[in-house]
Amino acid sequence: MYVASRRKVIRKENKTLRTSFGWENKDKPLFGHFDRVYYTDEAHYNVTGFKQALRVLREEGDRQEPQNIAQQFEQETNWAIHMYSYVNYYEKGPLWFYSEDDTDNNLLPTPKPPGRPRKRKNESPDAFAQRLIDWEANKPPEVEQEIKGAHMTQAYYTKHLLPLYIEALSKARMKDSSLSWFLQEDNDPSHGTKSDWNVAFKAKIENWICMIAHPAQSPDLNPIEGLWNILLQCVEQRILYGNARLKPGAEPEEEWDGTK
Numbered sequence: 001m002y003v004a005s006r007r008k009v010i011r012k013e014n015k016t017l018r019t020s021f022g023w024e025n026k027d028k029p030l031f032g033h034f035d036r037v038y039y040t041d042e043a044h045y046n047v048t049g050f051k052q053a054l055r056v057l058r059e060e061g062d063r064q065e066p067q068n069i070a071q072q073f074e075q076e077t078n079w080a081i082h083m084y085s086y087v088n089y090y091e092k093g094p095l096w097f098y099s100e101d102d103t104d105n106n107l108l109p110t111p112k113p114p115g116r117p118r119k120r121k122n123e124s125p126d127a128f129a130q131r132l133i134d135w136e137a138n139k140p141p142e143v144e145q146e147i148k149g150a151h152m153t154q155a156y157y158t159k160h161l162l163p164l165y166i167e168a169l170s171k172a173r174m175k176d177s178s179l180s181w182f183l184q185e186d187n188d189p190s191h192g193t194k195s196d197w198n199v200a201f202k203a204k205i206e207n208w209i210c211m212i213a214h215p216a217q218s219p220d221l222n223p224i225e226g227l228w229n230i231l232l233q234c235v236e237q238r239i240l241y242g243n244a245r246l247k248p249g250a251e252p253e254e255e256w257d258g259t260k
Contacts, residue, residue: 010217017215035089037182037212038172040165042084042098042152043228045235045252048076083252084161086168087224093168095256098152098160105156113139157190158200166207184212184222231255 010018028034054070062068082100086093099105117135119128152161165183172181183204185191192200193214204211219225234255 008217014215014217018218018221021213021215021218021221030089036172036179037184038086038088038165038168039184039222039224040084040086040161041186041222041224041228042082042161042188043232044080044082045232046076046080048074048079081252085224085256086165087227088168088172092227092256093164095253096161096164098156100151102156102160104159105151105153152188152190154190154192154198154200158192158203162200162203166203166209169209170207180210182210182212184214186214186219186222187216 025033056068056070058065058068082098083095084098085095114135117128117131123131169181169183173179185193187193190200192198192204193211195201214221231252235251238251238255
């Protein structure tokens with residue numbers, strides 16, 4: 001018996017989009033259409049938070065014995081790595097890195113929930129107690145991110161990531177201007193795929209970039225997702241056997257390039 005791989009249930013509305021995507025593209029060939037698509041994506045990894053659960057050799061029924069319990073440490077934000085690249089049937093782009101701490105990545109502060117209420121001057125103790133109960137009952141839960149520090153503004157994406165993708169498509173057009181070349185992105189808000197004439201969309205139009213729609217919850221329709229899985233598995237093997245501390249440009253880039 002092996003531990004089953006898990007994935008999120010695809011929402012009903014997204015199933016409809018996936019079906020439409022399939023019907024629209026079912027007759028399009030690999031050579032002559034999909035080989036001209038540049039698939040782009042960002043990936044995130046934190047060396048302090050292994051994805052794979054540790055395994056122990058134990059007897060049946062001894063799961064809760066202290067020696068069979070593995071400790072789970074909090075992720076250290078400083079060790080989170082954020083990567084991006086593109087792949088095409090004929091080539092694979094370099095591995096680049098970004099950080100939400102970059103000066104150009106001006107993220108809006110996360111709104112804070114209302115603080116604990118204070119007693120008003122003419123408020124009765126019962127009324128104040130009820131307000132406290134209501135405040136406690138409606139407090140939003142704390143959200144724990146799997147990979148901390150993975151946010152990016154649309155302006156940052158347009159200034160730093162998108163030009164590299166545009167350059168790749170421009171070089172492809174220079175090699176053969178008679179063919180159409182396409183860009184595929186997922187629907188992250190920073191990519192500007194959900195509305196028209198935002199800064200990201202405008203930059204693509206100004207550079208004559210043809211885009212292919214990407215249905216939500218459809219990583220299987222983007223080949224680069226499989227490369228991320230291979231990359232992170234190779235990196236984790238290095239960590240397990242070498243206790244490596246990763247920094248941009250070290251182990252991830254070597255594994256991406258196929259070097260050791």
